[in-house]
Amino acid sequence: MKEKKPYFIHTKVYYFITELFVGIALMGVEMSASRLISTYFSSSQVVWTLIIGVIMIAMAIGNYWGGRQADKKPSYTRLYLELLFAGAYIALIPFFGRFVIAGVSALFALIVTSNLVIWASLVSCLILFVPPLLFLGKVTPSLVKYSMGEKVSGKVIGSLEALNTIGSIVGTFLPTFLTIPFIGTSNSFVLFGSMISALGLIYIITELIEKNSKRKISNDENLEENVKIKKYEFKVTILSAVYSALLIIGIVLSSNASFIFWNDETLIKEDESIYNYLKVDKIGNQYSFSTNVLFGIQSAINEDDSLTDMYYDYLLVSPFLVKENPNILILGNGTGTYATLMKNYLQVECEITAVEIDQKIIDLSYEYFHMSDDINVVCDDGRNYLTRSKDKYDIVLVDAYSSISAPFQMTTVEFFTLVKNHLNDDGIMMMNINMVSEAKDSINVALCDTAYSVFDNLYTFKVPNGSGMEVFSSKNNDVNLLERIQNIDASDYEYALELKFNQMKRGLKEYKDTGIRLYDDTCDVEIRSIRALDNIINAELEYYRRIFKEKGIRGLMEELFRS
Numbered sequence: 001m002k003e004k005k006p007y008f009i010h011t012k013v014y015y016f017i018t019e020l021f022v023g024i025a026l027m028g029v030e031m032s033a034s035r036l037i038s039t040y041f042s043s044s045q046v047v048w049t050l051i052i053g054v055i056m057i058a059m060a061i062g063n064y065w066g067g068r069q070a071d072k073k074p075s076y077t078r079l080y081l082e083l084l085f086a087g088a089y090i091a092l093i094p095f096f097g098r099f100v101i102a103g104v105s106a107l108f109a110l111i112v113t114s115n116l117v118i119w120a121s122l123v124s125c126l127i128l129f130v131p132p133l134l135f136l137g138k139v140t141p142s143l144v145k146y147s148m149g150e151k152v153s154g155k156v157i158g159s160l161e162a163l164n165t166i167g168s169i170v171g172t173f174l175p176t177f178l179t180i181p182f183i184g185t186s187n188s189f190v191l192f193g194s195m196i197s198a199l200g201l202i203y204i205i206t207e208l209i210e211k212n213s214k215r216k217i218s219n220d221e222n223l224e225e226n227v228k229i230k231k232y233e234f235k236v237t238i239l240s241a242v243y244s245a246l247l248i249i250g251i252v253l254s255s256n257a258s259f260i261f262w263n264d265e266t267l268i269k270e271d272e273s274i275y276n277y278l279k280v281d282k283i284g285n286q287y288s289f290s291t292n293v294l295f296g297i298q299s300a301i302n303e304d305d306s307l308t309d310m311y312y313d314y315l316l317v318s319p320f321l322v323k324e325n326p327n328i329l330i331l332g333n334g335t336g337t338y339a340t341l342m343k344n345y346l347q348v349e350c351e352i353t354a355v356e357i358d359q360k361i362i363d364l365s366y367e368y369f370h371m372s373d374d375i376n377v378v379c380d381d382g383r384n385y386l387t388r389s390k391d392k393y394d395i396v397l398v399d400a401y402s403s404i405s406a407p408f409q410m411t412t413v414e415f416f417t418l419v420k421n422h423l424n425d426d427g428i429m430m431m432n433i434n435m436v437s438e439a440k441d442s443i444n445v446a447l448c449d450t451a452y453s454v455f456d457n458l459y460t461f462k463v464p465n466g467s468g469m470e471v472f473s474s475k476n477n478d479v480n481l482l483e484r485i486q487n488i489d490a491s492d493y494e495y496a497l498e499l500k501f502n503q504m505k506r507g508l509k510e511y512k513d514t515g516i517r518l519y520d521d522t523c524d525v526e527i528r529s530i531r532a533l534d535n536i537i538n539a540e541l542e543y544y545r546r547i548f549k550e551k552g553i554r555g556l557m558e559e560l561f562r563s
Contacts, residue, residue, distance in 0.1 A: 008206070009076075009202065009203045009206045009207065012147055012156070014203070015143045015147055015160070016159060016160065016163050017199075018083075018139065018143065018199050019139065019140065019143060019160045019163040019164050019167070020163040020164070020166060020167040021167060021195055021196070021199055022083075022136055022139045022140075022167065022196065022199075023164040023165065023166065023167020023168040023170070023171060024167040024168070024170050024171040024174070024192070024195065025087075025090070025167075025171060025192040025193075025195050025196045026055075026059070026133070026136050026164075026167070026171060027167070027168040027170075027171030027172045028171040028174055028175050028179070028188065028191075028192040029055075029090055029129070029132070029133070029171075029192055030052070030055050030171075031171070031174075031175035031176060031180075032179075032180065032188040032189050032192070033051050033055070033125070033128070033129055034047075034048060034051055035180060035185045035272070035277065036093070036094070036097060036128075036185055036189075037050075037051055037101075037121055037124065037125065039185075039277045039292055040101050040105070040121075040292065041117050041120065041121040041124075045408075045526045046117075046118060046526045046527065046530055047117075047121050050118065050121050050122050050125055051121075051125055051129075054122070054125040054126055054129055054130065055125075055129060055133055057130075058129060058130045058133035058137060059133055059136070059137040060137070061134055061137065062133065062134040062136060062137015062138045063137045063138070063141055065134065065137070065138055066137060066138025066139065066140070066141040067141035067145070069142070070142045070144075070145035070146065071145065074142075074145060076146060076203065076207070077203075077204065077207055079139070079142050079143075079146075080199065080200040080203035080204055080207075081200060081204060081236065081243070082135040082200070083135065083136075083196050083197070083199050083200035084196075084197050084200030084201055084204065084240060084243040084244070084247075085132075085200075085243045086131075086132040086135040086136055086196055086197075087132075087192075087193040087195065087196030087198070087199075087200065087243075087247060088193065088197055088243050088244070088246035088247040088250055089131055089132040089193070089246075089250075090132050090189055090192055090196065090250075091189060091194060091197070091247055091250030091251055091254055092193075092246065092249070092253070092254060093128055093129075093189050093193075093250075093254070094185065094186035094189045094190070094254035094257040095186075095250065095253040095257045097124075097128050098257065100124055100128060101120075101124045104120050104123050104127070105120045105124075108120045108123070113534075114534055115530065115534060116533075116534055117530050117533055117534070118530060132193075136196070140160060140161070140164060143160055144156065144157055144160060171192075174188075175188050176274060179191060180272055180274070181273055181274050184272050185272060186254050186255065186256075186257045187254075187255055189254060190250065190251050190254050193247065193250060194247065194251065197243070197244070197247045200243075201240065201244060204236060204240045205240075207236075208233060208236065212233075258270060266282055266283050267279060267280075267281055268280050268281065268282050268368075269364070269367075271360060271364075273358050273359070273360035273361070274358070275357060275358045276291040276358055276360075276361070277292065278290075278291060278361065278364065279291075280364060280368050281297075285302050285303040285304065286300055286301070286302050286303075286308070287300065287301050287302075287303075287368050287369060288300040289334060289335045289361075289364060289368075289369065291361075291402065292402070298334045298335070298402060299334040299335035299336065299337045299365075299369060300312070300337055301335070301337050301340055301341075301368075301369045305340065305341065305344040305345050305370060307341075307345070307496050307497060307500070308337065308341075310337075310466075311432055311463045311466065311468045311470060312337045312338050313341075313497070314461065314463060314470050314500055314501075314503075314504055315338050315397065315432070315470060316338075316341060316342070316345070316497065316500075317485060317488065317501060317504060318342075318395050318397070318428070318430055319342070319346065319348045319350065319395075320484070320488045320490070321395075321472075321481065321484050321485065321488075322394040322395060322426065322427065323394060323426070324349070325349045326348075326350050326351075326393075326394035327351045327353075327391075327392075327393045327394050327395075327424075328342070328350055328352045328353070328393060328394065328395045328396075328397070329352075329353050329355070329391075329393040329396045329397070329422065330352065330353070330354040330355060330397045330399060331355050331382035331383075331385070331386075331396065331397065331398050331399065331419075332355070332356070332382055332397075332398065332399040332400030332410075333354035333355060333356040333361075333362075333365070333377065333399070334356065334361060334365075334399070335361060335365035335368070335369040335371070336354055336365045336369055336371045336375065336377075337369070338397060338399065339352050339354050339371070339372070339375050340369060340370050340371060340372065343372045343374070343375065344370065344372065346493070352375045352376065353375075353376045353378060353391070354375055354376065354377045354378070355377075355378045355380055355381075355382050355385045356377065356378070356379060357379065358379075359379045362377055362379060381407075381409070382398070382400050382407075382410055383409045383410050383418065386418040386419065386422055387418065389422065391422065392422055392423060392424050392427070393422055393424065393427060394423075394424050394426070394427045394428070395427065395428055395429075395430065396419050396422060396427070396428075396429045397430045397431075397432070398410065398419065398429065398430070398432070399431075399432045401432065401433055401434055401435070401447075402434065405526070405529055406443060406447070406525050406529055408518075408526070409520070411446070411518050411523060411525045412450065412518045412519050412520050412523050413450055413453060413454060413517060413518065413519050413520075414519065414520050416429075416450060416451050416453075416454040416455070417454050419454075420454055420455060420475055423475040424475070425475065425476055426474070426476050426479055427474075427475050427476075428472060428473065428475070428479075428481065429451070429455065429471075429472070429473045429474075429475075430470065430471065430472055431447070431451065431470070431471040431472075431473075432468060432469075432470060432471075433448075433468065433469045433470075433471065434468050435529055435532035435533060436462065436468060436469045436532070437531065437532035439531060439532070440514065441516070441531070442528055442531060442532045443525060443528040443529045443531070443532045444469055444532065445514060445516060446518055446525065446528050447471075447518075448460065448471060448511055448513075449513055449514055449516040450516065450517055450518045451471065451473060452473075452511060452513045453513070453517055455473035455474070455475065456477055457477055457481070458472070458473050458510070458511035458513075459471070459472045459473070459481050459482055459485075459508050459509065459510055459511060460508070460509050460511050461504050461507050461508045461509070462507060464503060464507075470504075471511075472485075472508075482508060482510060485501075485505060486505055488501055488505075
């Protein structure tokens with residue numbers, strides 16, 4: 001009699017397929033996790049470190065747990081049930097993850113006075129990613145044991161590890177270049193979760209069919225054993241049904257999940273690119289653009305191209321400081337508020353080159369933000385553009401620092417040296433800093449000190465009613481920017497602009513260097529950004545913390561609803 005071939009799910013081929021797709025899902029979840037978390041807490045190296053650290057811890061514990069369990073109580077069915085659960089959990093993350101992050105952030109905002117972003121992002125990562133990744137971590141040691149039993153085979157171990165690594169490579173590239181830009185972060189989680197669940201579901205269904213088939217052709221000599229088997233199969237069926245239902249719920253809810261869930265009345269556009277989560281809001285006659293949810297906006301424009309009442313208005317001082325018809329370079333154009341106001345509001349005859357790394361943001365600048373066709377928009381990293389370009393400019397605006405992070409490569413002595421080298425002899429550099437803190441070692445102090453070390457002159461203006469600062473430097477130290485700004489005559493323009501310039505005249509200060517220097521090799525801008533953010537948040541939350549301390553959660557809720 002011919003020996004019956006084992007079902008496909010009981011062959012090494014299926015185990016190898018499992019290992020491959022677990023590797024894809026693992027890195028796919030990690031890369032998607034970075035987008036989900038960075039949307040709220042920035043994409044700084046600090047946040048990346050927390051994400052990677054949490055995931056590696058979860059995998060290490062899962063590896064250890066899976067190895068011990070495989071030795072003591074080996075069970076294919078349990079392993080694939082756990083994969084089914086892990087996949088359902090992953091698919092649900094985009095939906096419930098938003099509420100977890102918001103809840104954790106609110107809790108820590110009340111009880112923590114330092115490193116709020118670090119603690120909130122760490123705990124959010126622990127809740128969201130540890131449970132499913134523990135089970136993914138169990139896969140490799142379990143499959144090694146199940147594939148070989150008590151035998152030791154370097155070939156099998158090597159093959160499983162290689163497939164896991166290959167899967168991880170694929171999973172690293174998929175979210176960044178394919179799934180997130182085309183189907184979004186939420187659907188990326190759904191895709192990778194469904195992939196894992198499918199592996200588990202295929203195994204469970206086939207296993208149940210096989211066991212049922214064997215029982216039908218066998219006699220009932222051992223009724224007690226058959227009863228136990230039936231109970232076990234019933235339990236597996238119920239768990240599979242529950243996990244499958246969770247998966248379906250996750251697919252439905254997460255596929256339509258938006259990062260904006262507490263106030264979407266003003267939202268008119270939501271999208272994702274390789275680099276950013278993107279959203280456009282409209283309040284009254286003003287369009288605003290942001291690459292994150294919790295903090296700040298990156299660009300704004302009014303439908304009639306009037307003043308925005310934001311920091312962009314003060315930057316319009318620039319053409320009054322240099323020769324007529326200036327040549328302008330913008331590093332970090334966003335959707336181009338400064339460039340648009342220069343062309344449409346001031347109507348200055350100038351040549352503008354605007355550098356923006358994200359093509360989707362450039363597309364939005366034309367769709368919603370009135371970007372003029374005669375502005376030369378370049379899709380590139382700001383520093384990379386300076387490295388390649390040989391052109392020189394009368395004005396260079398550095399506006400690449402968001403409300404919660406700054407790209408380190410555009411904060412160092414080497415970067416500001418490049419900026420200076422691209423200025424004409426009487427050219428000026430302007431810099432917008434959003435995370436202004438009073439701390440002596442904050443990001444704004446470090447940036448100003450570093451720029452001062454290159455330009456030897458610096459003037460700062462704190463934007464009223466906000467956390468922003470405008471910085472001005474001249475390549476030529478014989479040029480007195482303070483005097484030039486004081487002598488500006490804006491009487492040909494509306495009174496609102498003249499008021500802005502008068503505010504600047506009163507608030508402009510000569511900067512005093514404190515000696516901090518940021519270099520490419522030792523730049524710690526992420527840590528300084530976190531500190532600045534902590535200071536800004538603590539200042540905003542102090543009132544509510546005091547109410548919470550004095551009146552408890554009920555008093556706090558009453559105050560929030562009252563306001």
